[in-house]
Amino acid sequence: MHNHPTTYWHTLRDGRVQCDVCPRACKLGEGQRGLCFVRMNDEGLVALTTYGRSSGFCIDPVEKKPLNHFYPGSPVLSFGTAGCNLTCKFCQNWDMSKARDMDRLQDTATPEMIADAAERHRCKSVAYTYNDPVIFMEYAIDTAIACKERGVNSIAVTAGYMCPEPREEFFKYMDAANVDLKAFSQHFYKKIAGGDLDAVLDTLRYIRYETDTWLELTTLLIPGENDSEAELGEMTQWIVEELGPGVPVHFSAFHPDYKMMDTPRTPASTLTRARKIAIKNGIRYAYTGNVHDSEGDTTFCHRCGSALIVRDWYELLIYNLTEDGACSQCGEPCSGIFAPEPGTWGAKRQPVRIT
Numbered sequence: 576m577h578n579h580p581t582t583y584w585h586t587l588r589d590g591r592v593q594c595d596v597c598p599r600a601c602k603l604g605e606g607q608r609g610l611c612f613v614r615m616n617d618e619g620l621v622a623l624t625t626y627g628r629s630s631g632f633c634i635d636p637v638e639k640k641p642l643n644h645f646y647p648g649s650p651v652l653s654f655g656t657a658g659c660n661l662t663c664k665f666c667q668n669w670d671m672s673k674a675r676d677m678d679r680l681q682d683t684a685t686p687e688m689i690a691d692a693a694e695r696h697r698c699k700s701v702a703y704t705y706n707d708p709v710i711f712m713e714y715a716i717d718t719a720i721a722c723k724e725r726g727v728n729s730i731a732v733t734a735g736y737m738c739p740e741p742r743e744e745f746f747k748y749m750d751a752a753n754v755d756l757k758a759f760s761q762h763f764y765k766k767i768a769g770g771d772l773d774a775v776l777d778t779l780r781y782i783r784y785e786t787d788t789w790l791e792l793t794t795l796l797i798p799g800e801n802d803s804e805a806e807l808g809e810m811t812q813w814i815v816e817e818l819g820p821g822v823p824v825h826f827s828a829f830h831p832d833y834k835m836m837d838t839p840r841t842p843a844s845t846l847t848r849a850r851k852i853a854i855k856n857g858i859r860y861a862y863t864g865n866v867h868d869s870e871g872d873t874t875f876c877h878r879c880g881s882a883l884i885v886r887d888w889y890e891l892l893i894y895n896l897t898e899d900g901a902c903s904q905c906g907e908p909c910s911g912i913f914a915p916e917p918g919t920w921g922a923k924r925q926p927v928r929i930t
Contacts, residue, residue, distance in 0.1 A: 578617050579626030581713055583741045586619070594621050596741045597660045597709060598774045611710040612674075613658035625656040626714045628680035630671050630705060632692065634925040636889040637918070640702055640732055641825045641864055643874060644911025645751040645789050647884055648891045648918030651730060652689070652698040652927065655705025656680060656714065661734055662769030663757065664834040665797055672706040673833075684929045686714070690721035692929045699918065700750065704732035712745050719748035731788075735778035736770045746782055751789040751912070753825075754779060758794070758801035759810035767800060776817070783818045789912050790818070793825040793864065796841050796849060807849050811856040820857045820877070821910030826850060827864035843868065860910065878907035889922035 583595040587602060594601045594609050601609035603616035613625045632654045637646055640653075657680055659672035666672050674680075684692075693701050701722050708715040708731050719729035728750035735754040737745065746752070756775065757768050764772045782790050792814065796802040814822060826849040828841035846863035850871055853861035863871030867888065874884040881904040885893035895903045900913035 578622040578624055579713055581621050581623050584621035592616050592621055595738055597736050598771055611658045611660040613710055623713050625711055627683055627685055629654045629656055629682040629684055630680055631682055632927040632929055634696055634927055636920050638889045640753050642751055642753055642791050644823050646699050646914050648920055649699035650920040651700045651702045652693045653702040653704050656711045658710055659706050660710050660736055664767050666833045668705050669833040686718040686721040688929050689718050690725050693727045694725045700728035700730050702730040702732055707733050709733055709737045716748050735775045737778055746786045746788050749788045752782055753791045753793055756792050756794050759806050763801050791823040795827050795829050796845050797829040798839050798841055802845050807852045811853040811858055815857040820859045823860035824853055824858050825862045825864045828866050876902040876907055879905040883909055891917055
């Protein structure tokens with residue numbers, strides 16, 4: 576169950592193997608692990624060491640992913656594994672993403688067991704989250720296939736740091752994705768996240784135009800690092816020009832964590848400012864996350880301005896969309912994937928044992 580063969584790698588002339596899942600291209604001698612810590616050279620091939628092992632399961636509202644335009648109000652079975660292919664100094668899930676101790680992965684679950692649990696608990700979707708599913712793509716894909724057979728959707732919560740070939744296979748099975756666009760500068764990606772901005776922008780374009788995957792973006796704003804007016808302006812203009820005005824954008828607040836304990840918490844005013852810049856630049860659906868802000872939680876009709884979905888944190892208070900997802904006032908379609916009726920899961924967080 577644990578070491579699972581993978582596809583995206585090749586053998587180098589010196590006998591090492593190179594992992595081809597993400598742009599890091601880790602070159603591994605026998606027994607060595609990649610930076611993500613979960614893909615390793617196992618007798619001359621790259622194996623995934625966390626297949627079938629999870630850090631635990633929980634039912635959340637889909638708005639927590641955050642996805643505001645993908646079956647609002649619906650329950651989602653969420654899980655992750657361990658490891659990550661970025662090295663963000665501000666990681667808010669670092670106890671899992673930086674885990675070197677595989678014993679933390681207590682829950683053993685086959686893809687079928689996860690799909691069964693999702694169906695049994697009437698979850699609309701399963702989310703691969705907490706750490707990046709890119710690095711456990713084989714486990715996520717097999718789970719997505721098992722879920723699809725039961726009518727359950729799959730959601731990837733990812734930083735989008737992935738090579739083109741595996742990316743194509745991965746997103747073929749994902750119904751929705753929230754991609755963490757960590758900043759809009761190469762300097763930030765290199766210095767603070769240990770990645771590459773262009774590779775992520777490439778993934779965003781790919782998801783938007785080459786797949787049927789519903790896409791939303793999240794940027795965690797860190798004081799003094801990625802929250803300048805100029806950078807937010809540039810980023811939101813790029814989103815409108817390259818991805819279109821209908822892709823929802825979430826701005827969320829940083830709190831001191833991991834290796835950035837000395838950086839102050841993000842003030843709510845920064846998120847409000849970011850949201851205003853986004854709207855000014857033509858983004859139709861801009862949200863403020865993880866702060867209490869009723870306007871920043873609300874989905875507005877971009878044509879007539881009426882409130883379509885009013886939220887209080889993760890509770891839906893008002894729902895003014897027609898059965899086919901249009902404004903009930905003016906009939907303008909709202910971008911997204913909606914059920915005829917909104918879900919009623921609310922803000923509950925329910926841990927689940929999968930046995």
